[in-house]
């Protein structure tokens with residue numbers, strides 16, 4: 460226990476809360492959908508939202524949380540850019556007796572713990588997402604593949620765990636080989652550039668696994684620019700369930716995307732209510748995800764982002 464409050468700090472029940480939401484970036488459809496979901500739920504409830512966008516900077520995100528502490532918000536929803544960068548901010552909020560709920564990305568558990576330094580982590584099972592892509596890939600290729608992997612932002616929990624889930628499953632297949640695995644920063648244009656470079660060293664690639672849809676869309680552009688036919692000579696798969704990826708599935712250029720739901724508004728505010736009501740929360744509140752293929756992409760287009 461620290462300072463003058465419980466560990467994690469308690470949240471007093473109120474009709475309306477002043478909620479901080481620290482977003483790590485807003486340069487892609489997934490982030491925009493998440494922010495819209497949080498804002499919509501806050502306004503539905505008449506809660507005040509203090510919103511910040513760290514623009515992909517860990518340092519800015521730390522100072523964003525510090526400014527929320529200075530503004531004495533009741534509770535902080537934090538989407539930490541990497542597992543380590545936000546540890547000081549989590550501990551400072553705790554010292555200021557403000558509870559933190561992590562959403563969409565986790566922190567390093569050796570440096571901060573749920574039900575102690577922060578309340579809980581709400582988010583997807585990233586290992587399972589990677590494994591689901593690998594299992595689909597094993598089916599689609601008959602277990603024979605030369606793979607290029609485009610990783611999410613180095614040090615971000617979904618990048619670490621989506622790699623683990625996929626790579627561990629692929630290791631069980633003697634006919635599958637990862638030719639190269641490189642950081643594409645969860646970003647479309649970085650994904651395109653990294654793919655273009657890796658293609659020169661590995662023209663024999665048959666599968667691209669991207670840790671998010673944005674990088675997969677970038678990789679499809681790079682493949683086409685190099686005279687390849689995504690969906691025919693190279694199979695592409697990724698994670699998120701964006702509109703652009705569903706359209707790529709519909710037009711045959713992408714094989715599958717495992718959903719990573721960005722709709723955090725309802726679950727985050729329900730969790731705030733439960734916590735204020737004294738419910739003991741699980742260390743991890745697992746978000747359930749769908750998977751999209753040519754069989755269901757079209758019907759899910761209207762709910763995509």
Ligand code: GYE
Pocket residue numbers: 487489490563564617645670671672698699719
């Ligand atoms: O998959 C990706 C975004 O943290 C789960 O971050 C999230 C991931 C999402 O940049 O597109």
